[in-house]
Amino acid sequence: MYSEQVMDHFINPRNVGEIENADGVGQVGNAKCGDIMKVYLKIENDIIVDAKFKTFGCGAAIATSSMSTELIKGKSIHEALKLTNKAVAEALGGLPPVKMHCSVLAEDAVKAAIEDYLKKQGRTE
Amino acid sequence: MGQKVYMDHAATTYTKPEVLEEMLPYFTEVFGNPSSVHGFGRQARRALDHARERTAKALNAQPSEIFFTAGGSESDNWAIKGTALANRDKGNHIITTSIEHHAVFDTCKFLEKNGFEVTYLPVDEYGMVSVEKLKEAITDRTILISVMFANNEIGTIQPIEEIGRIARERKIYFHTDAVQAVGNIPIDVEKLNIDMLSLSAHKFYGPKGVGALYIKRGVKILPYIHGGAQERNRRAGTENLPGIVGLGKAIELAVENMAAHNERLTAMRDRLIREILSRVEYSRLNGHPTKRLPGNVNFSFEFIEGEALLLSLDLKGIAGSSGSACTSGSLDPSHVLLAIGLPHEIAHGSLRLTLGDGNTDEDVDYVIEVLPEIVARLREMSPLFAQNKGGSEFV
Numbered sequence: 001m002y003s004e005q006v007m008d009h010f011i012n013p014r015n016v017g018e019i020e021n022a023d024g025v026g027q028v029g030n031a032k033c034g035d036i037m038k039v040y041l042k043i044e045n046d047i048i049v050d051a052k053f054k055t056f057g058c059g060a061a062i063a064t065s066s067m068s069t070e071l072i073k074g075k076s077i078h079e080a081l082k083l084t085n086k087a088v089a090e091a092l093g094g095l096p097p098v099k100m101h102c103s104v105l106a107e108d109a110v111k112a113a114i115e116d117y118l119k120k121q122g123r124t125e
Numbered sequence: 126m127g128q129k130v131y132m133d134h135a136a137t138t139y140t141k142p143e144v145l146e147e148m149l150p151y152f153t154e155v156f157g158n159p160s161s162v163h164g165f166g167r168q169a170r171r172a173l174d175h176a177r178e179r180t181a182k183a184l185n186a187q188p189s190e191i192f193f194t195a196g197g198s199e200s201d202n203w204a205i206k207g208t209a210l211a212n213r214d215k216g217n218h219i220i221t222t223s224i225e226h227h228a229v230f231d232t233c234k235f236l237e238k239n240g241f242e243v244t245y246l247p248v249d250e251y252g253m254v255s256v257e258k259l260k261e262a263i264t265d266r267t268i269l270i271s272v273m274f275a276n277n278e279i280g281t282i283q284p285i286e287e288i289g290r291i292a293r294e295r296k297i298y299f300h301t302d303a304v305q306a307v308g309n310i311p312i313d314v315e316k317l318n319i320d321m322l323s324l325s326a327h328k329f330y331g332p333k334g335v336g337a338l339y340i341k342r343g344v345k346i347l348p349y350i351h352g353g354a355q356e357r358n359r360r361a362g363t364e365n366l367p368g369i370v371g372l373g374k375a376i377e378l379a380v381e382n383m384a385a386h387n388e389r390l391t392a393m394r395d396r397l398i399r400e401i402l403s404r405v406e407y408s409r410l411n412g413h414p415t416k417r418l419p420g421n422v423n424f425s426f427e428f429i430e431g432e433a434l435l436l437s438l439d440l441k442g443i444a445g446s447s448g449s450a451c452t453s454g455s456l457d458p459s460h461v462l463l464a465i466g467l468p469h470e471i472a473h474g475s476l477r478l479t480l481g482d483g484n485t486d487e488d489v490d491y492v493i494e495v496l497p498e499i500v501a502r503l504r505e506m507s508p509l510f511a512q513n514k515g516g517s518e519f520v
Contacts, residue, residue, distance in 0.1 A: 002436075010436060016506050031470035031509060034430050034449060034458065038508040054508035058432035058449070062506060 002059060003093035009063035014070050017052045023120070026112025029105050035061050037109040039069065043117050046077050053109070060099035064106035067091050077114050083107055129442045130488045134328075134420055134481030135277055135305060136446055140371065141330040141482075147374045148332065151367040159364055160355065169366055176373030180337055183376040184322065185313040192338045192356045193369050197304035199349070200323030200338035201228035201271075203360070204300040207346040208269050208321070209236050212298070216266035222246045222254050223464040224281075225273055228323075229302055230460070233271075242266075251413040252281035252465050260291060269298045274306035274322075278448055278461040278477060279412030280421025282310065289318030298344060304328055304336075308379030309387065309418050320344050324376075326368065330482065331375030335368030382482075390419035390480050393489050397422050397478065400493045405500050411462060411475065420480035423448075425462075425471045428510040429503040434476055437499040443492060448475040470509075 002010070019040035029035040035057040042050035051069040055062050068088045072080040085103035089095045095103055118124060140148075151172060157165030159173045174188070181188040194200045209219060221233050223245045233243045244262045246254050254272055263270075270292045275282045285301060292299035300321040303312060308329030314322060321344065325336040340346055346359075353361035379386075394417075398410055407427040426434070431449025438445055448459025449472075457463070458472035467475075478492065504510040 007436075010433070011440065013506065018511075027508065031473070032468075034469070034473035036508055054506060054511070056428060056507040056509045057430050059436045061430070062433060 001096055002063075003095075005067075005091070005093040006060060006063040006095065009066040009092065010059045013062055013066040015052045015066060015073075016054065018054060019050060019052050022052075022113075024113040024115075024117030026109050026114070026116055028108040028112055029057070031056065034058070035102065035105055037061065037065050037105050039065070039109040039113040041072075041113045041117060043077065048072050048075055048077065048080055051110075057102065057105075058099070060095055060102040061105065063092055064088050064095070064102045065109070068103075068106035068110050072110055077117065080110060081114055083110055127442070128491055129444075130491055131444045131483060132422075132478040132480060132488070132492065133444045133446050134483075135418075135477065135479035137327045137333065138330045138481055139483060140327075140332050141375065141378065143378065144331055144371050144374045148367040148371040151370050155366075159366065160353075172370050173364055173366060176369045179373035179377045183307075183312075183380045184339055185315050186339050187342065189357070190339055190342055192340055192360055193364060193372070194336045194338055194349075194360060195334055195365070196336040197226075197302065197323050197325035197328070198228035200325070200336050201226065201300075201302050202232050203338055203349040204321040204323060204340075204346070205229065205232045205269065205271055206236065207349055208298050208300070208344065209241055211345045211347045212268040216264075216268045217241045218244070218264055218266040219269045219271065220244045220246065220259065220262050220267060221271045222248060222273065222283075224248050224252055224276055224278075224461045225271070226277055226302055226304070229271055229273065246272075248281075248464050250466050251416070252276055252279045252411075252461065253413060253416070254283050254288070256284055256287050256291065259288060263291075263295055263297065267295070267297050269300060271300040271302070274301045274303035274312070275310065275418050276412070276461060277305045278459055279423045279465065280305075280417035281413045282306070282416045282418065285319070286317050292320070293318040305418060307376065308383065309420070311380075311383065314339055314341070321346075326372035326375055329375050329379040332368050332371040335365050335372050337372065386482060387419045390482075390484075393480050393484060393486065394420060394422055397480075397489050397492060401496060404493070404497045408500075409471075411465065411467070418479075422478040422480070424476045424478075425467060426474045426476065426500050427471055428507045428513065429474045429500060431458075431473055431475050433503055434474070434499060437503065438476075438496070441495045441499070443495065445476055445478045447477065449473045 022040040023043040024041040085107040157169040159170040322339040327333040348359040411423040431447030462472035
């Protein structure tokens with residue numbers, strides 16, 4: 001049911017972990033629904049120099065967390081804010097329809113982490 | 126990978142070679158229609174009658190009380206809709222439980238939309254129905270009680286004899302979905318006061334797509350499929366003879382082998398439960414510790430999600446199942462796990478492993494070795510594990 005890319009990112013997820021003193025942290029989802037994603041960002045001069053995640057969820061939730069952190073590493077926060085759930089799903093070779101919400105969660109988690117960074121800086125975009 | 130361990134026997138079993146062997150001639154040599162007058166038909170009819178006798182004997186029923194169907198879901202649908210509609214003049218109230226299989230649950234929901242009232246009895250933390258609550262729920266409009274013999278997810282075995290006695294005293298029909306019980310628990314429909322019982326061949330090493338409904342003589346029930354005289358005018362359609370022959374052989378074998386089967390599976394089950402609970406922190410067993418199906422194991426592991434667990438096990442060659450929402454396409458986890466009082470987040474982290482005759486002690490060893498590593502790996506990835514270490518009241 002999952003693409004090879006999803007299975008690859010599930011078996012060998014990239015960027016698992018936490019960043020101490022992260023510049024931005026975003027957590028979305030809730031345990032009741034069975035999905036929580038937490039994204040940590042290290043940001044220098046508005047460039048995302050490192051991204052890590054921790055996820056409670058299904059295979060697709062773990063794979064989309066892994067892929068979305070890969071997609072934003074090295075990008076500016078402005079570029080990263082343009083990340084869409086569709087782009088995450090496409091980069092994974094597609095997701096089953098019932099799992100599309102996982103990619104939405106990944107997009108939301110990245111955005112929440114960037115917003116947290118901006119808030120800490122006293123900025124809004 | 127190399128090792129393959131199938132621990133999903135509650136989903137389906139393989140067909141035993143001796144069962145398949147008996148079925149095969151009925152595809153090619155003995156292909157007649159049991160309704161035909163000629164010799165080909167008569168030969169097929171004899172096989173049909175023999176399968177019916179074997180099935181009846183396994184349940185202590187009469188052959189004329191066995192009706193072959195396409196499986197457990199059809200049997201459940203027939204029993205409930207057939208008696209509800211046939212007894213509408215007596216009342217419109219049905220009592221069932223909150224942990225039934227969807228074949229019963231959704232049929233009751235359908236009847237609710239069509240003028241019937243349904244009481245869904247709660248269960249305790251082990252998934253056990255309260256006989257007292259059942260008694261309280263009965264009204265003078267109650268026409269049917271449907272309580273599953275043993276639960277498909279958590280394996281809990283219900284007090285069927287007591288429920289049957291109450292139903293009989295109050296002159297209310299009693300149906301039981303025994304799909305998971307047949308072949309695992311001795312069943313005597315007379316002693317247990319059962320009026321209708323559903324069974325399915327592929328749960329006891331027979332073929333898929335064939336089952337039966339036991340209907341006690343005298344029960345007022347509508348025919349299910351109209352259009353022919355098969356199954357005493359109650360279930361039309363040319364019989365699935367190879368399947369029915371397989372069912373007959375499989376149920377006979379299951380009853381013959383039951384004591385040894387149960388002893389073997391119970392020992393493997395209890396070792397698996399004991400070892401996993403001791404090796405994995407923040408884990409719990411769902412269902413009753415002893416009043417459970419011999420092959421059923423159901424765990425919850427906190428802080429992780431069931432589908433990710435199943436995928437990881439599958440990568441190691443282990444086949445199980447989960448009550449997690451992510452395996453069903455809905456957002457809610459299993460209604461059974463919620464009914465026993467598990468919070469959503471713990472229900473999402475459930476794993477069902479169901480042992481069967483194909484399993485060995487080596488299979489159990491392999492799962493004991495692999496499962497804790499997988500749980501640990503997923504927990505390392507989970508934000509909840511770091512946050513909530515310390516556990517909750519449920520584990």
